[in-house]
Amino acid sequence: MLELKDIHGGYGKITILNGVSFTIPRASITTVIGPNGAGKSTVFKAIFGLLNIHSGQILLDGTDITRESPRQMIGHGVTYVPQGRNVVPQLSVYHNLELGGITAPDQAQVRRRIETVMEQFPILRTFRDRKAIELSGGQQKQLEVARALLLDPKLILIDEPSIGLSPNLVQEVFRTLQSLRDQGVTILMVEQNAKAALAMSDYGLVLELGQTRMHDRAATLLADPRVGRLFLGGQIGDEG
Secondary structure: OEEEEEEEEEEOOEEEEEEEEEEEOOOOEEEEEOOOOOOHHHHHHHHOOOOEEEEEEEEEOOEEOOOOOHHHHHHOOEEEEOOOOOOOOOOEHHHHHHHHOOOOOOHHHHHHHHHHHHHHOHHHHHOOOOEHHHOOHHHHHHHHHHHHHHHOOOEEEEEOOOOOOOHHHHHHHHHHHHHHHHOOOEEEEEOOOHHHHHHOOOEEEEEEOOEEEEEEEHHHHHOOHHHHHHHOOOOOOOOO
């Protein structure tokens, strides 16, 4: 579905990505892991048109989308959930959802999509008139994901969904993502909790120094001693 071919890029004259290549299939979850400064979030910005790409190619379902703008990416069915809290705290849950479809030409369709996503996330219907700031961290993350679904995306880029959440809420968010995967949505995720993220993913990708170091099934990476020692604190696959 999504393919990156030898992507080099960065900000101005500063190069961050030095040859990132990978392919992810439709209706799957792929987790990107690696040390700080590896270029994980930068890859998302490259895909979503927020980065200066010097060379390489990005394909979505075989179509070249290299260097297209965020608005064009939304038109292609790609949405981006950046790290941190991205709700408008003083607006209601419903009004936050409306913001997700503000660029759509058919607002009647947006309202129908809001009803659909509230069926997927019942807690949002329960709290539809509450201010977003009154939601728990996990509920706010569900709101962010639901808002990203308003334009019926086929690919969601989600950056560090577990930041600031308790372990129980992290699992709640992960179950939400798995449910979306089961409905046919493709998810590419950067996650600091590498062990838990790989455990719930289909594929994993290891970035280091702006390059693809490993790309395999998530279970294979979890069992790899190198991944365990370098990125999982030695808990998985570390033979001592």
